[in-house]
Amino acid sequence: MADAASIGLWTVPLAVLGGAIRVSTPFLFVSLGECITERSGRINLGLEGTLVMGAMCAYGTSYLTGSPWLGVLAAGFAGALLGALHAAICGLPRVNDIAVGIALMLFGTGLAFFLGKPLIEPTAAHLPSIEFGWWSDIPQVKAALRINVLFLIGVALAPILVWALRTTRWGMLVRTAGESADAARAMGYSVNAIRMRATMLGGFFAGIGGSFLSLFYPGSWNEGLSSGQGVTAVALVIFARWDPKLCLAASLLFGGAAALGPALQSVGVTSGYYLFNAAPYLLTLLIMIITCSPKRTLTGAPAELSITR
Amino acid sequence: MATTTGSTGFRQGLGHRLGEASEYIVIPALALIAALGLFGLFVALFGKNPLDLYFYMYQGAFGTWFSWQNTLTRAAPLILTALCTALPAQLGMVIIGGEGALLIGALTATGAALALQSASPLVVQVGMACAGMIGGGLWIVLSGALRQYRGVNETISSLLLVYIALAVLNHLVEGPMRDPSSLNKPSTREIGAVNMIGTIPGTDIHWGLVFGIIAAVLAYVLIFHTTFGFAARVAGGNLRAAKIVGLGVGKLILITCFLAGAAAGLAGMVEVAAVQGRTNANLAVGYGFTGILVAFLARHNPLAVIPVAILLGGISASGGLLQRRLGLPDASVLVLQGLIFVCVLASDTLYGRLGNILKGRS
Numbered sequence: 114m115a116d117a118a119s120i121g122l123w124t125v126p127l128a129v130l131g132g133a134i135r136v137s138t139p140f141l142f143v144s145l146g147e148c149i150t151e152r153s154g155r156i157n158l159g160l161e162g163t164l165v166m167g168a169m170c171a172y173g174t175s176y177l178t179g180s181p182w183l184g185v186l187a188a189g190f191a192g193a194l195l196g197a198l199h200a201a202i203c204g205l206p207r208v209n210d211i212a213v214g215i216a217l218m219l220f221g222t223g224l225a226f227f228l229g230k231p232l233i234e235p236t237a238a239h240l241p242s243i244e245f246g247w248w249s250d251i252p253q254v255k256a257a258l259r260i261n262v263l264f265l266i267g268v269a270l271a272p273i274l275v276w277a278l279r280t281t282r283w284g285m286l287v288r289t290a291g292e293s294a295d296a297a298r299a300m301g302y303s304v305n306a307i308r309m310r311a312t313m314l315g316g317f318f319a320g321i322g323g324s325f326l327s328l329f330y331p332g333s334w335n336e337g338l339s340s341g342q343g344v345t346a347v348a349l350v351i352f353a354r355w356d357p358k359l360c361l362a363a364s365l366l367f368g369g370a371a372a373l374g375p376a377l378q379s380v381g382v383t384s385g386y387y388l389f390n391a392a393p394y395l396l397t398l399l400i401m402i403i404t405c406s407p408k409r410t411l412t413g414a415p416a417e418l419s420i421t422r
Numbered sequence: 423m424a425t426t427t428g429s430t431g432f433r434q435g436l437g438h439r440l441g442e443a444s445e446y447i448v449i450p451a452l453a454l455i456a457a458l459g460l461f462g463l464f465v466a467l468f469g470k471n472p473l474d475l476y477f478y479m480y481q482g483a484f485g486t487w488f489s490w491q492n493t494l495t496r497a498a499p500l501i502l503t504a505l506c507t508a509l510p511a512q513l514g515m516v517i518i519g520g521e522g523a524l525l526i527g528a529l530t531a532t533g534a535a536l537a538l539q540s541a542s543p544l545v546v547q548v549g550m551a552c553a554g555m556i557g558g559g560l561w562i563v564l565s566g567a568l569r570q571y572r573g574v575n576e577t578i579s580s581l582l583l584v585y586i587a588l589a590v591l592n593h594l595v596e597g598p599m600r601d602p603s604s605l606n607k608p609s610t611r612e613i614g615a616v617n618m619i620g621t622i623p624g625t626d627i628h629w630g631l632v633f634g635i636i637a638a639v640l641a642y643v644l645i646f647h648t649t650f651g652f653a654a655r656v657a658g659g660n661l662r663a664a665k666i667v668g669l670g671v672g673k674l675i676l677i678t679c680f681l682a683g684a685a686a687g688l689a690g691m692v693e694v695a696a697v698q699g700r701t702n703a704n705l706a707v708g709y710g711f712t713g714i715l716v717a718f719l720a721r722h723n724p725l726a727v728i729p730v731a732i733l734l735g736g737i738s739a740s741g742g743l744l745q746r747r748l749g750l751p752d753a754s755v756l757v758l759q760g761l762i763f764v765c766v767l768a769s770d771t772l773y774g775r776l777g778n779i780l781k782g783r784s
Contacts, residue, residue: 158577202764205771211516211577213767215714220760226753341585348578387596391589394582398574407573 124253125376131257132372133365134264135330139164139322139339140364141267143346145274146318148357150196151350152278153311154291154304154417157199158214160319161343162221163192167323169229172334176237184237185263185324192320193313195221200312204305210419218343232334240328261329263321267361270318274357287311291415319343341394348397352404354413370396445776450719453769457762464757470748478747482740489739491626497728497735498627498696499524501634502689503713504720504727505641506562509682510576511722512645513675514658517565519580520686521710522587523558527687528694529591530557532701533599535613535694546617550691551633558687559680561587566679570672588706595702609702619695630692634731637685641724644681654678686710712738715763734759 143160150157157163167188175184199217203210243265246258278284289297290307297304326342327334349367353359374389405411462472483493506520534553538546561583568574594600594610601611619629645651657664657671664671693705716734720726741755772779 198764202768205768207773208767208770209516212718213764215516215518215577216718216760216763216767219711219715219756220764223753223756223758223760227751227757230751230753340588341582344578344581344585348582351575351578384597385593387589387592390592391586394585394589398568398579398582398586401574401579402568402572405573405575407571 122380124380127253127257128376128379129369129372131253131259132376133369134257134260135368136371137364137368138261138264138267138325138329139342140346140349140367141264141271141361142322142325143319143343144349144353144360144364145267145270145357146192146315146322147347147350148315148353148355148360149274149278149287149318150308150312150315151418152291152355152415153287153308154294154415155200155203155210155308155312156214156347156418157196157217157312157315158211158344158347159195159199159217159221160214160315160347161339161341162218162225163195163316163319164323164326164339164343164346165225166195166221167192167320168327168338169225169232169323169334170320171324172232172237172327173229175239175328176232176235179238181238181240181324181328184328185240185321188320188324189317190320192316192318192323194316195320196313196316197309199316200305200309203312204309226336229334229336233336236333237328239332240325242329261325263325263329267364271357271361278357288415291417294417319346322346345393345397348401351411352397352400354411355415356413367393367396445773446721449769449772449776450721450766452772453765454719454762456769457758457765460761460765461758464761465748465750465754468750470750474748475744478743479737479740482743483736489736489743492739493732493736494627494631495735496738497731498630498634499689499693499709500713500716500731500735501631501638501727502685502692503710504716504731505637505685505713505724506558506682506710507714507717508720508722508724508727509641509645509678509685510562510566510675511717512651512654512658513678514661515566515569515675515679516577517562517580517679517682518577518714519562519565519583519710520682520689520713521706521708522580522584523561523683523686524690524693524710525584525587525591525705526561527554527558527683527690528701528705529594529599529690530554530687531691531694532610532613535617536599536611539614543616546613547619547695550613550617550695551688554687554691554694555684556687558690559682559684562679562683562686563676566675570675584710591701591706592703599701601700604702607702607704609700612700613694615699617695618699619692621696628692628696630689630696633688633692635728637688638724638728641681641685645724650674650677686713689713712759715759715766718763719766 143164147160170191171184171188174187175181195217199213202208202213240261242259242261245260246255249255286307290304294304326338349363353363370392373392374386378386462475465475466472482489484490503520503524506523507517510517531550531554534549535546538549565576565580568579569576595608599610600608621628653669654674657669657674694701698704712734716727716730720730737758738755741752744750744754745752
């Protein structure tokens with residue numbers, strides 16, 4: 114049995130890599146979903162609440178039915194419901210989508226804590242993962258390459274969404290609603306209906322991202338489960354320039370940043386542990402500072418999006 | 423919702439203007455009633471009697487002198503954190519990072535108290551207040567400056583700063599500022615009983631409430647009775663017009679954000695100097711987030727913030743009674759707050775149309 118010393122300093126990059134793969138999944142799903150929503154011209158800041166709600170629903174369903182995959186599905190539907198609520202309220206005249214997002218962030222977390230109270234004790238069935246590290250004798254390598262199926266689904270989803278946005282009729286409608294609501298109306302489509310579907314899909318994905326938190330990593334339900342991963346993922350979409358491919362890359366980067374603190378702790382570097390916890394948020398902020406500019410609209414920003422005015 | 427074009431054109435006299443003013447009372451009240459109704463339905467799903475719910479909520483919030491004191495004590499930080507959202511809103515900015523400014527304000531205030539320990543209590547308290555306000559102010563100025571000079575969305579940056587503030591607090595409380603005698607719950611050293619700000623004579627309500635009311639009144643005067651406030655409102659109404667008439671928008675943003683953060687920072691100082699006596703993770707109980715709701719419910723009017731904060735303080739004070747008497751989880755208060763927030767924002771659509779919609783129905 115190889116111990117930590119035998120691979121020496123490789124422990125840290127390996128743990129960061131493994132962590133990136135493990136931690137990035139919620140970022141990936143939330144950002145892919147938000148990408149679709151924002152491309153339709155609306156921003157949903159409430160995905161933090163959706164993430165927590167998804168985690169709770171997934172855990173509860175998995176506990177009651179014994180099937181984690183039913184849990185994933187339940188999380189997706191809960192997310193789609195919250196998305197529908199967001200879209201319905203934002204569809205009313207004079208209602209600000211950013212403010213509604215904040216409201217649903219509070220509502221979603223509140224509801225999840227309320228309904229999830231009895232779930233703190235019991236243990237639910239977890240999602241399976243695939244051992245890509247079977248070839249190695251080193252436990253760290255095995256741990257790093259124990260990859261969850263949801264991550265693989267998310268990775269596959271990114272190019273599918275790129276393709277769907279670019280070539281399908283649905284993708285064209287979403288983009289039209291996001292670039293010019295008037296043009297979509299002129300073509301005879303209801304902008305609200307398009308955005309409703311895009312926000313529900315965004316919520317569905319965010320809910321699934323939440324199911325990963327409670328059913329795989331960290332893998333239990335408690336009230337401190339997500340601290341800002343949903344918000345970080347929303348900011349990540351801006352960094353990724355509303356491109357699902359770049360969402361994948363950015364999620365891996367953020368996952369790596371989030372894994373840095375625990376990775377350093379595992380080799381005995383414990384000072385500044387809490388500051389390393391702030392790494393993904395600091396990284397988001399720094400990236401936004403670098404990529405934003407007061408003088409021009411960001412390239413790739415949907416013209417109808419209120420946040421990039 | 424029925425879209426009507428009911429004509430009010432011929433009766434735009436005094437009655438109409440009164441109607442417009444009363445909208446600011448009637449619509450939030452309707453939203454509140456709708457939220458309470460939905461919450462009643464929600465608890466009915468769990469087999470609780472909604473009438474019991476409303477009775478215990480009233481009891482826990484305003485039923486006795488004891489519950490009034492509890493309510494007002496909770497209202498104090500809510501007034502201050504609400505100002506953190508309400509002030510930048512005059513400029514059209516949505517700042518939701520009051521929780522972060524509160525935590526940083528608590529840290530800097532504690533730092534000042536520990537540094538000034540040998541001074542007289544009054545000096546320590548003034549020093550704490552100043553340090554708390556400067557700490558919180560600079561924290562929110564970050565968001566304002568990023569918005570002004572880098573075009574970074576202030577809503578997202580201020581929210582990210584909440585998580586960064588929490589990490590800074592945990593780092594300092596676990597490391598450099600840790601009191602070695604705090605074992606299970608890492609904390610800073612205590613600021614000392616003599617340096618606490620105490621309660622209003624004859625009550626259990628600490629002086630933070632008075633700080634909050636003074637701050638809200640000052641904010642109201644600043645916004646509605648000074649040139650600075652006028653300029654801020656012009657910039658919030660139409661940024662291009664403000665630039666054309668030559669208002670220094672950058673300066674407006676930075677000063678407003680500083681004042682906003684200073685209010686939340688003062689809330690952090692109050693929580694340390696009046697309640698906790700030290701800084702630890704207990705401070706992150708969500709006053710900053712409830713403050714956002716208070717600001718929106720008060721339609722960003724600093725004076726309206728006071729009664730709304732008392733109302734929301736009452737709701738959170740009643741949580742304990744709901745838990746004991748009805749066996750509801752402590753998160754039920756969060757659910758109700760979320761419902762209120764959702765209803766209030768959805769009711770934005772009624773402004774200027776309430777009369778028409780009611781007429782369309784009758």
